[in-house]
Amino acid sequence: IHHHLLRKTPAMDGIRRVYAHAQALAQCHEWLNKNLPAHVERISVASNAEAARLAAEDADCAAIAGQAAAERYSLAKLAENIEDEPNNTTRFLVLGHQEVGQTAQDKTSIIVSAPNRPGAVHSLLEPLAANGVSMTKFESRPSRAGLWDYVFFIDMEGHHSSDNIAQALKGLGERTSFVKVLGAYPQAVL
Template sequence: MTQPDPTSLEALRRAIDAVDDEVLELLNHRAALAADVGRLKAQAAPEAPFHAPRRERDVLARLGAANPGPFPGAAVRTVFQEIMSACLSLEKPLRVAFLGPEGSFSHLAARHQFGGSSHALPQGTIEAVFGAVDRGRADYGVVPVENATEGAVDSTLDAFLDSPSRICAEILLPVDQALLLRPDLDLAAVRRVYSHPQALGQCRRWLEVHLSQADRVEAPSTSEAARLAREDAEGAAVASELAAELFGLKVAEARIQDLAANATRFLVLGPRSAEPTGCDRTTLLAMAPDGPGALLRLLEPLARRGLNLSRIQSRPTRRRLWEYAFFLDVEGHAEDPSLAEALDDLRAACASLKVLGSYPRTDA
């Protein structure tokens, strides 16, 4: 390819146009190949899942490692996730349920994982996200499980007690909270601040300093908070800047969270766990019989094999008074020999044990 004159703006722009035309031609060629793959998979195994998450992970990892620059490495995943999402939609769009409405951080996490060509299914509650996956109305669900500032999302943990869905991936999403107002409203006139309890907690100090006169009003999600603020002449919302665009609000202040490096961990729900990658995490739900040393008996099989327990959280089962379930995150895959042996010992030590899923770690 002839190199353009680097001192001529017009020549450079013509060269960029030519490259864009070539990229578009290649994208259409890729889409045609993907359609052929879908056709062959449907002929060979009509009942097999049409989505291959491991294949996507391998492609993204290979391209990220092979990128020589100057195209930004961080953008490689975003671009190719959208390309794969668009190509998959030619076969069948993925139905992805999340805590809505659109514009919530769960929506952002779902788009990060599955791309913009997936079919968004916003749900009013976290329990409804589980229900959509459990009943087959969604291929996947995305739910928040913990925040770096506010800790565990209890409603997500509680929903696992009765759901057959499995965890097949996790997403670590940076979370920047913004204060959103109607275009005609000033900060001093705000009397109510709407948001999800987790978001209000993440911005507690900022709100106390700048909006001490306003009541805090809990909403099912940050995007629903934006909708409520739009309808309230004295209302504001703590939500994403995307929610401001969707609901016609102005960003009065950006990045108001108390912890600058704020992040939320999301779980992806699906019909089955992910295949082992060599760098995985497994989430367990254990019910230990009441009595002295119950928690020690729960942890000992893991410690004896040198398995790292990265998180433990207890929740009441709501079935009997003072009965608790323990959620444990363990590094490794349930099919790894050492963890598989530990699970056998745990089953003997627990009243019940459920493997909620094994999936690739995002912090590796």
């Protein structure tokens, strides 16, 4: 994935805000520190496409986005390949309805919702720890259910049908208001 600094005006001076997805801001952090004044505000938005759309509407703003967004919104490319790590990659998942059998190295992805109360995250982690399940990702997102309600995306090492993960999922089901297994898949196919 390559990120570019895009703007309606083809000049670096006068930029007051830079829009991008939080991940793109993190992936370009050092470049931004070196090449933009400290007063330039960095604003996280839902996607880099949204960032480009916002930059196209405001001459004081820039966006971090790819070539397609530059073309779509007729933005000037002020700098190319501004990501800090040149071998930067993004993972995409394809969700389907068919069950994938166990392999030697699998991951299971789930979504969990917990009530907003002290110790809720600890309660989520307890069944995983008790069953020796190793997490590779734990991410929260606001829920549409209400203010301060969150859902958690969890990736775990192993297949959801293995004994330890099945037991952990059972424990999660007893403690949470919602558990959804997105699926299990081989850890790497490349």
